[in-house]
Amino acid sequence: MHKLDENQWVSDVWPDLGTAFSLKISAKLHEEQSPFQRIAVYETSHFGRLMTIDGIIMLTDRDNFHYHEMLAHPALYNHPAPRNVVIIGGGDCGTLKEVLKHDEVESVIQIDIDERVTRVAEEYFPALCESNGDPRATLAFIDGIRWMAEAPAESVDLIIVDSTDPVGPAEGLFNVDFYRNCRRVLRSGGILVQQSEAPFLQLPWLLDIRAAMAEAGFMSRKTLSFPQPVYPSGFYSATLAGKDHDLGFFREADARAKPFVTEYYNAGIHRASAVLPEFLKRALD
């Protein structure tokens, strides 16, 4: 652990957007160059621990629940019977933990190319990894793009892409070829959900994601918005794509009676997250 000066900050800097978001830190707990990326963990003054990858904020103890819950629960309650789930990326295991809260899920394979992200999370973010020993969970450290290209058709109900941004190692998780394979691997009624960036600041990325999903043959798309304080602008999104069906339905009664604790997600939030501001509705039309 490296103790830092009183007034040190870690900043998530986006030169092309002219923005930066900073967290005050008291110590650097870990830093390494994995075969794929630079992983760092800091102790912050007000947000608990912070993980960055290649200098970009991935998560903090304090606020990661918004993102992980909204990547998992809306899609799981949109699907009538989600039994087999695949998470692409998600090496910190926060999304896995949320998925495993659903008793109807029989298996989850988490496929992250970088094993070091998971090993670092196990050491510094044990709360996110507390369900890793669940017998329904398999952790694989292989290329998710290749896995998807080779997976049997119609074998999965839900695919969650919990990736870094569409630059660097994760770029291939945002394109038509990858989405085509996801669609092939999904059963009828299956759903793909992709973290789809910050609508106000990164709208071109969101539009590209939706266009690629449509080009890959997904019949419907639904973008949900939610707060994510430590990501650019604090306003974030996830986009669901329905293989061959409309995404209007969700198991609202089940969501209302959810038998597990969440910090952000509930049935009302599920409904509300699909209500988009005017600028975004116009952009997505």
Ligand code: SPD
């Ligand atoms: N702009 C940062 C986007 C990072 C999204 N994924 C974070 C991983 C959390 N499981």
